[in-house]
Amino acid sequence: MFRSRSWVRPDTMAIVFILLSLLILFFIFAPIIKTVVSSSPGTLWDTLLDDSVYSSIMLTVWAGLLATLIGLALGVPLAYLLARRQFWGKGFLEALIDVPIVIPHSAAGIALLFVFGRQFLLGKLFGHVGITFVDSLAGVVIAMIFVSVPFLIDSARDAFKTVDVRLENVARTLGASPWRTFSRVSLPLAWRGIFSGSVMMWARAMSEFGAVLILAYYVPFLGGSQTVAPILVADRFAGFGLDYARPVAALVILVSLVMFLLLRIVALRGNKHD
Amino acid sequence: MIKVSHLKVQVGNFLLQDVNLDVDSGEYFIVLGPTGAGKTVLLEAIAGLYPILEGAITINGRDVTRLGPEKRGIVIVYQDQALFPHLSVAENVAFGLKSKRYSRSEIATKITDIAEVLGVADLLRRRPATLSGGEKQKVALARALVTEPEALLLDEPLSALDPQTKERMQRELMEIHRRLGVSVIHVTHDFEEAITLGDRVAVVNQGEIVQVGTPGDILRRPKSEFVANFALSQNVFSGEAKDDYGNNVTIDIGGVQLVVMTALRGMVHVSVRPEDIFISGTPLGSIEQNTFDGVITEVVDRGSVIYVRVNVPPDFVCLATRQSFGELSLSKGERVWIAFKTSAAHVF
Numbered sequence: 001m002f003r004s005r006s007w008v009r010p011d012t013m014a015i016v017f018i019l020l021s022l023l024i025l026f027f028i029f030a031p032i033i034k035t036v037v038s039s040s041p042g043t044l045w046d047t048l049l050d051d052s053v054y055s056s057i058m059l060t061v062w063a064g065l066l067a068t069l070i071g072l073a074l075g076v077p078l079a080y081l082l083a084r085r086q087f088w089g090k091g092f093l094e095a096l097i098d099v100p101i102v103i104p105h106s107a108a109g110i111a112l113l114f115v116f117g118r119q120f121l122l123g124k125l126f127g128h129v130g131i132t133f134v135d136s137l138a139g140v141v142i143a144m145i146f147v148s149v150p151f152l153i154d155s156a157r158d159a160f161k162t163v164d165v166r167l168e169n170v171a172r173t174l175g176a177s178p179w180r181t182f183s184r185v186s187l188p189l190a191w192r193g194i195f196s197g198s199v200m201m202w203a204r205a206m207s208e209f210g211a212v213l214i215l216a217y218y219v220p221f222l223g224g225s226q227t228v229a230p231i232l233v234a235d236r237f238a239g240f241g242l243d244y245a246r247p248v249a250a251l252v253i254l255v256s257l258v259m260f261l262l263l264r265i266v267a268l269r270g271n272k273h274d
Numbered sequence: 275m276i277k278v279s280h281l282k283v284q285v286g287n288f289l290l291q292d293v294n295l296d297v298d299s300g301e302y303f304i305v306l307g308p309t310g311a312g313k314t315v316l317l318e319a320i321a322g323l324y325p326i327l328e329g330a331i332t333i334n335g336r337d338v339t340r341l342g343p344e345k346r347g348i349v350i351v352y353q354d355q356a357l358f359p360h361l362s363v364a365e366n367v368a369f370g371l372k373s374k375r376y377s378r379s380e381i382a383t384k385i386t387d388i389a390e391v392l393g394v395a396d397l398l399r400r401r402p403a404t405l406s407g408g409e410k411q412k413v414a415l416a417r418a419l420v421t422e423p424e425a426l427l428l429d430e431p432l433s434a435l436d437p438q439t440k441e442r443m444q445r446e447l448m449e450i451h452r453r454l455g456v457s458v459i460h461v462t463h464d465f466e467e468a469i470t471l472g473d474r475v476a477v478v479n480q481g482e483i484v485q486v487g488t489p490g491d492i493l494r495r496p497k498s499e500f501v502a503n504f505a506l507s508q509n510v511f512s513g514e515a516k517d518d519y520g521n522n523v524t525i526d527i528g529g530v531q532l533v534v535m536t537a538l539r540g541m542v543h544v545s546v547r548p549e550d551i552f553i554s555g556t557p558l559g560s561i562e563q564n565t566f567d568g569v570i571t572e573v574v575d576r577g578s579v580i581y582v583r584v585n586v587p588p589d590f591v592c593l594a595t596r597q598s599f600g601e602l603s604l605s606k607g608e609r610v611w612i613a614f615k616t617s618a619a620h621v622f
Contacts (some may be wrong), residue, residue, distance in 0.1 A: 021568070067348070078538070086566050164356065166354075166356045167356050167358060169318065169321070169323050169343070169352075169356075169498075170349075170350060170352065170417075171358075171373075172321075172322075172323070172342070173321050173322070173344070173346070173348060173349045173350045173427075174369055174373055174417065174421055174422060175344045175347055175370050175373035175374045176341075176344055176369070176370075176373040177344055178342075180373055184369070185358060189360055
């Protein structure tokens with residue numbers, strides 16, 4: 001009689017762990033799938049054609065993109081310094097960078113208001129060049145950056161850490177300036193980590209609710225007064241009930257999923273060079 | 275010529291202090307020392323990768339102490355070769371030339387020339403990940419040499435290679451150095467490598483240079499206990515390798531003939547590890563082809579092991595465990611017999 005060699009009788013622990021895993025997976029996927037499939041494609045299409053829904057999604061995507069680009073420009077240099085330099089208080093600084101992730105985001109919004117509000121420090125400063133943050137696109141972007149840039153900084157820092165410092169040393173002795181070494185060696189080698197950090201940041205930015213609600217609830221965008229998609233879902237629910245909120249929620253989830261998948265594919269493609 | 279004077283560098287808790295070196299133009303200079311002696315830090319400091327706290331570095335009379343690594347005209351090559359993994363071999367070799375803004379046609383010519391010298395022309399389109407250890411080493415050398423540096427800094431360049439590749443690369447390094455005449459500072463912990471390659475050798479220990487001299491000086495006239503011990507544990511001799519009757523090769527090391535196995539002929543070095551030498555208080559008969567008798571001139575107690583210096587002549591240093599030493603009751607002035615296998619004698 002033959003017995004497959006690869007079959008090992010699962011022990012009790014394995015069975016318990018598998019059952020618990022199935023439970024948590026069900027918990028994660030059931031609500032998402034239920035929301036998406038409970039609205040017919042026709043309803044979803046009609047919802048997308050709803051002017052305020054379409055504008056809200058565009059606002060969310062666009063503000064999220066701006067936030068991520070600013071996050072890249074300002075976060076990557078910081079991430080590089082954190083990966084390469086040793087300095088006093090570095091551990092404290094690294095912990096500080098992650099604070100926006102752990103504080104309640106409505107509180108984060110209040111904190112931002114205290115710096116970017118018209119009568120406060122940066123708000124006044126930017127006011128001189130005609131940029132206001134309260135109830136404006138700039139405010140949405142600022143709120144998004146605040147709550148999501150830690151994801152980008154952390155993964156960019158980890159990516160730079162995996163680049164052997166001796167590759168940079170060799171590049172320097174071969175005659176490359178610090179700028180050239182960074183752009184031709186460090187950045188290309190850390191690029192995948194930075195990119196996936198950017199995707200995380202963008203996704204997190206687009207799903208921000210609390211901080212945006214406080215700083216820039218409804219903002220002028222595409223010729224009307226719009227709010228970001230997560231707030232729109234909540235507003236529809238509070239104002240009109242579950243039946244009106246559901247298709248919007250389904251649409252927002254779908255848009256996020258599609259973007260996430262597309263970017264993952266791009267990231268995996270970039271994988272191939274080595 | 276590279277002149278390092280009163281150099282002081284601190285990296286983390288490691289301190290390099292009052293380092294003085296003079297490397298002549300075209301010289302093959304070895305920095306020899308145990309792991310953790312500060313060899314790599316010294317090399318990286320010369321390359322300009324650490325801020326220099328005190329002292330000065332001049333290259334061909336030009337003070338480079340405060341210059342960035344890209345302005346010094348010296349290139350570092352690491353043990354693991356540190357090829358850029360995201361670039362092809364050709365792009366790796368071109369990196370320094372592009373940084374120095376050579377024209378496209380100049381770059382192409384220079385790459386072809388250096389690939390010829392190092393025999394890497396067939397590899398130019400490959401990715402570093404697909405190369406063998408020896409190939410990587412050659413590409414790393416090509417990438418460095420194509421920029422025509424005033425000096426080449428080699429950080430344990432042969433340590434990651436298997437023994438055969440290592441011997442071949444040693445010969446190639448000598449050949450390249452002879453052909454291109456570039457000054458080389460080569461850091462290693464390998465005594466044989468130092469003796470084979472070095473015009474001169476600097477022995478470093480704990481961030482300090484303890485002796486500089488020709489390989490012969492280091493071997494025969496160690497100036498400190500550290501150098502003596504470093505050399506003591508080696509049994510390095512030199513002589514002419516000749517075909518003997520039959521299949522044997524013998525080397526006359528001044529006094530006695532060693533029977534060895536090697537393909538090399540002419541003037542060579544030969545080393546016998548102390549732990550490979552069998553020592554006895556009674557005649558050994560002819561159990562090995564290399565059997566000699568001599569007198570104990572020195573007994574160095576190192577705790578668990580004991581070094582015994584036996585004058586045949588020349589002197590052989592043998593290693594005895596405390597137990598066997600006790601059983602043999604060896605002492606200075608006593609007559610002993612030593613023997614080792616032909617395969618225990620390493621010719622290089």
